[in-house]
Amino acid sequence: MIREEFRVLCVDLGTGKGSIKLLDGRNLVAGGSGLAALLYDRFANNDLSWDDAAQPLIFAIGPLTGCFPLMSKTVCAFRSAYHHQYTESHAGGRLAHALRFADLDALVITGRAWRLSCLVVGGRHLEVRDVDFMRGLEADASGKLLRRMFARGPGHRSILRIGPAGEIGSAMACINVDSYRHFGRMGGGAVMGVKNLKGIVVQGDGDFAGPAGSAYAKVFKEVYGQATSTDMMRKYYNLGTAANLQGLNDLQSLPWNNLQKTCDPAIAGITGEAFADETLLRNGACSGCPVGCIHVGYVREKTLKDNRYHYHQVAYDYEPIFAAGTMLGVTRPFDVLRILDVMDKVCLDAMSGGVALAWATEASEQGLVSEKETVVPLKFGDAAAYQQAAEYLGRGINDFYRLLGMGTLRAAAAYGGGEFACVLGQEMAGYATGELFFAAQTLGFRHSHLDTGAYSYDQKNARRDVEPAVDFLIADEPGRVFLTSMVACLFARSVYTDTRLAECLAAVGFDTLAGSIPEVAAYVRRLRWQARIATGFDPDALTIPKRFYDVRTWKGPVSREYLDVLKQEYGRRIMELAAAGSGADGPRSNEGS
The missing domain is CATH 3.60.9.10 (Aldehyde ferredoxin oxidoreductase, N-terminal domain)
Known part of the structure; x- marks a missing residue:
């Protein structure tokens, strides 16, 4: 094999x-x-x-x-x-x-x-x-x-x-x-x-021979046991990532109403428990996964066409709930699922779509756009209006929605309201945890919260010390890059440590790769950043909108000075890493394997 x-x-x-x-x-x-x-x-x-x-x-x-x-x-x-x-x-x-x-x-x-x-x-x-x-x-x-x-x-x-x-x-x-x-x-x-x-x-439609030998069977059994018989993955099966809603609200780190606030008592109606109690139909799993983190809810609707009730199955996770829920001021689980159902059908990224519609709502409140642009009046909490607007955005029914679909900042450049556009490289992920996360997501490779552990660092560190914070980002990235080169589910990063990955690779015969994980991880990180830079990435060209400087978390108000220096230093380190690797041959070639 x-x-x-x-x-x-x-x-x-x-x-x-x-x-x-x-x-x-x-x-x-x-x-x-x-x-x-x-x-x-x-x-x-x-x-x-x-x-x-x-x-x-x-x-x-x-x-x-x-x-x-x-x-x-x-x-x-x-x-x-x-x-x-x-x-x-x-x-x-x-x-x-x-x-x-x-x-x-x-x-x-x-x-x-x-x-x-x-x-x-x-x-x-x-x-x-x-x-x-x-x-x-x-x-x-x-x-x-x-x-x-x-x-x-x-x-x-x-x-x-x-x-x-x-x-x-x-x-x-x-x-x-x-x-x-x-x-x-x-x-x-x-x-x-x-x-x-x-x-x-x-x-x-083919087949492949499984790895032979007792070493593979032993490692497989240990990994399977960690994934199914310990607490490492239990969170993902039970309430799933929707469990994060209550915790982040308690930490004043959950975006509400286009990030005008970071906590709200209305969280009681939209917690992970509320979704499970009211909407959960079943759990599903990706192929090769014994955990089952996919939470599938349902919505039931009566159609005018045949006057019959139909139900739709809609998957939910924390970030789609944030984007179609708290970010829009929508606090009923079934309403959130109805908005997500529309986004699924038109194939609109739920996070980008929800954050974009949140900006459009505030722009409407401030008179920057009108119903001429939005077609349906937008108001925080109005789930029915957001269902229609999601359809309009996904289909690009007019100039406004087509422009908004190219990015919230593109629309803000035409209509105003850039100061409250919640964009960190792309429309934000659902973690308003503080300065390090804002800087990391702005410059992260995928602009994803899982590019780094910055959201976790923010929750554990109240000190505003630039050097150790950026050191954390730089040290954290290679391990994640190697996992995505495997390609492991990042929920399993506590299971698949470097030591465990080396055992897995060796057990199936990739001995050279098993012995060079740190070198491969560093090389892949450089390779990815070099490709990104060659196509135009410039950390100095990315700005952080004013709204993020107005955020208040459990640590208090965001520090403008700290955030700006974090972004500058992280950008410098990324460019330095990519330049240092230019022309490098990588860890080891295939010859001699």
């Missing part, structure tokens, strides 16, 4: 043909994030715009996918429609295992189909089929059709699709993965849209 070379399927949508390429570099970049950066360097052209047909859309998995629990993510890498720079997004579902059973380490898609199409790949076949009749269809309807159209064969099957948001090129468009997971941030759906790609079906 051990293969030092990466097996990559490269597909040109313009010709409808593909080929397998074998690529060296396993002991340089591991897989996942590292492999995606390696492939981007090989296939991308930084002189072309993000939406040029030649630019690649990359999906990559890791060396332990299919071998150990919670190695369940896939990295999607591309040049972003949002900031036009190299980025990546992560999603679970069945995709990672489908790629593994198709005997692929990565899928690279270039070109543009002549008509709206669906790409179907497996271990022994490739097809680009015209699906122009699906234009404008929402994600749920598209998923049903694709399941019927491509039902052949046994094995693991994963279905990706975009909705109207991706078709119009919205920078907030996500890619729906197997109904309940998403490549959510940075506009991956727009990249599929400009390629005329409505869907991707990966059929894992």
Whole structure:
């Protein structure tokens, strides 16, 4: 089963043909994030715009996918429609295992189909089929059709699709993965849209031999036990990340009403317990995960068309609840799910969409925009209005919503209100924990709260000391980068320490990689930042809107001076790291493995 070379399927949508390429570099970049950066360097052209047909859309998995629990993510890498720079997004579902059973380490898609199409790949076949009749269809309807159209064969099957948001090129468009997971941030759906790609079906129609030997069985049993029989992962199965709502509200770190406040007594109606008691239908899990952190709620509605009741299943987590709930002043679980249901159908990233609509609401209150722009009057707490507005944003029904879909700051530049745009590189994640998080998310590689542990550092450290805070960010990143090169679920980072990962890699035969984790992690970090910088990343060009300086947390008011110096120093260190690695060959090559 051990293969030092990466097996990559490269597909040109313009010709409808593909080929397998074998690529060296396993002991340089591991897989996942590292492999995606390696492939981007090989296939991308930084002189072309993000939406040029030649630019690649990359999906990559890791060396332990299919071998150990919670190695369940896939990295999607591309040049972003949002900031036009190299980025990546992560999603679970069945995709990672489908790629593994198709005997692929990565899928690279270039070109543009002549008509709206669906790409179907497996271990022994490739097809680009015209699906122009699906234009404008929402994600749920598209998923049903694709399941019927491509039902052949046994094995693991994963279905990706975009909705109207991706078709119009919205920078907030996500890619729906197997109904309940998403490549959510940075506009991956727009990249599929400009390629005329409505869907991707990966059929894992092959098999692979499992690792042999007692060492593998022993390590697997220990990892499985930690994931299922200890408290390490219990939070994620029980209430899930929705449990964070009450705690962050208590810490004065939960954004409410476009971050005009960081706590509210109304939290009682929208806690993780409230969602579980009122809306929870079932738990689900990604392929290869024994935990089941996917919490699926339901909404029931009576349709005017047939005067019958229908119910929809809607997955929820902490950050979608923050974005479609507290950020909008919506405090009833079923109302939050109804807003999320609309965003799922149009394939709009819930976090970006919710934060953008929060800005639009405050802009309406201040008279910067009117119903001429928003069509429906927006008011904090008005869930029905937000359902309509989410639809309008996802479909880009007028100039205002199309502009807002390209980013809140783009809309603010045209209409005013930039001082209360809650954007940290992209629309903020749901952690108003303080200065280090604000600086880290502004400059983070994915602008994700999981790029670093800054949100946790803020909750534990009241001192405003720049040097140790930035040292923490720099030291914290390589471990996360190596995990995303595996590609492990980051919820399992307490299970998959460097020591445990070395044991896992050695147990399946990747001895060289097992012995060079720190070096590989440092190399991949440099490689990713170099790709980002080559496409325009400049820490000095990113600003923090005034609203973040007005925030008050458990530590008191945010310090402008501390936040500015943190951002400046973190940006300097990132650029220094990337420059120091220029021309480096990496840890070790494959020769001699």
